[in-house]
Amino acid sequence: MTSIDVRDLTKEYGGRRAVDRLTFSVRPGRVTGFLGPNGAGKSTTMRLVLGLDRPTSGTATIGGRPCAALDEPLREVGALLDTGAAHGSRTARDHLRVLAATHRIPGRRVDEVLEEAGLAAVSRNRVRTYSLGMRQRLGIAAALLGDPRVVLLDEPSNGLDPEGIVWIRELLRRLAREGRTVLVSSHLMNETASFADHLVVLGRGRLLADTPVREFVHARAEPRVRVRTPDGAALRDLLARHGYESVAEEGEGAGDRWTVRHARVDDIGRLASGAGVTVLELAAEERTLEQAYLDLTAAEAEFTAMSPSRAQEA
Numbered sequence: 615m616t617s618i619d620v621r622d623l624t625k626e627y628g629g630r631r632a633v634d635r636l637t638f639s640v641r642p643g644r645v646t647g648f649l650g651p652n653g654a655g656k657s658t659t660m661r662l663v664l665g666l667d668r669p670t671s672g673t674a675t676i677g678g679r680p681c682a683a684l685d686e687p688l689r690e691v692g693a694l695l696d697t698g699a700a701h702g703s704r705t706a707r708d709h710l711r712v713l714a715a716t717h718r719i720p721g722r723r724v725d726e727v728l729e730e731a732g733l734a735a736v737s738r739n740r741v742r743t744y745s746l747g748m749r750q751r752l753g754i755a756a757a758l759l760g761d762p763r764v765v766l767l768d769e770p771s772n773g774l775d776p777e778g779i780v781w782i783r784e785l786l787r788r789l790a791r792e793g794r795t796v797l798v799s800s801h802l803m804n805e806t807a808s809f810a811d812h813l814v815v816l817g818r819g820r821l822l823a824d825t826p827v828r829e830f831v832h833a834r835a836e837p838r839v840r841v842r843t844p845d846g847a848a849l850r851d852l853l854a855r856h857g858y859e860s861v862a863e864e865g866e867g868a869g870d871r872w873t874v875r876h877a878r879v880d881d882i883g884r885l886a887s888g889a890g891v892t893v894l895e896l897a898a899e900e901r902t903l904e905q906a907y908l909d910l911t912a913a914e915a916e917f918t919a920m921s922p923s924r925a926q927e928a
């Protein structure tokens with residue numbers, strides 16, 4: 615089984631820390647989502663794992679070895695880092711054939727990955743005629759060419775249309791089912807929630823979370839209850855007396871709907887019923903990864919702003 619292991623990894627650029635004493639592992643058989651605000655250090659970490667950059671200190675290994683020490687890197691690790699990697703004047707097929715030939719990968723894999731990436735029909739067109747989404751598909755095809763056990767994809771959904779988004783989701787799920795180690799960075803929270811089993815979250819180069827998606831969402835996103843009632847003012851006053859904050863929904867069609875923060879349906883239902891407040895609908899609001907992520911990164915920003923020692927470091 616091939617894991618990615620990052621240990622005490624630090625990368626400085628001109629005295630500025632892009633990656634700061636980072637330690638985490640990416641395990642096989644699941645998709646690990648790699649999250650963090652712009653500049654948090656995700657791409658730098660991926661480059662260090664791939665041996666494209668040298669760490670200032672610490673290690674990043676794949677199956678216990680640095681990437682540079684792997685005998686056949688492309689057959690062990692596939693990566694999408696930069697969609698501009700293919701030469702514009704080449705066709706997609708030629709780009710992949712050159713890659714295959716220089717890495718002792720059987721030629722039949724070229725047709726297999728072109729088919730898999732939905733590019734078979736346009737594989738003889740020059741890459742410069744490709745849309746961003748098609749380039750993205752080509753980058754993913756190249757990452758899969760060597761049938762690698764480990765796959766790292768930096769923002770693979772970039773530029774993909776809705777059909778492409780569904781395709782990448784299913785592809786990632788399948789790669790994990792096949793027992794591969796899959797690390798995927800993204801800014802799209804709903805997307806990440808739809809394909810990731812596990813999350814690694816960075817902020818300012820540091821590890822903020824390394825946890826299963828479900829736990830991350832449940833531990834961080836506040837539980838909320840949605841209520842529809844014709845007695846809005848009575849409900850709000852009742853809940854306020856019991857320490858709940860309720861907010862009337864706004865916008866067209868919101869009507870008599872309210873959201874109660876930090877609340878559970880059982881408690882709100884009992885309170886309303888006990889006080890004789892009519893409730894027409896009562897439901898737990900689904901907690902989202904986006905909500906949990908924003909809560910975490912906001913808390914981190916607040917902590918950073920409050921702490922003079924960290925502010926000096928920044």
Ligand SMILES: Nc1ncnc2c1ncn2[C@@H]1O[C@H](COP(=O)(O)OP(=O)(O)OP(=O)(O)O)[C@@H](O)[C@H]1O
Pocket residue numbers: 627631632650651652653654655656657658659
């Ligand atoms: N080659 C480089 N030289 C100098 N600074 C760099 C270099 N590469 C990255 N950085 C800096 O390191 C920090 C982390 O950047 P990185 O691209 O790894 O973040 P990221 O999490 O991938 O961000 P994004 O979500 O915007 O892609 C940033 O402050 C960036 O400016």
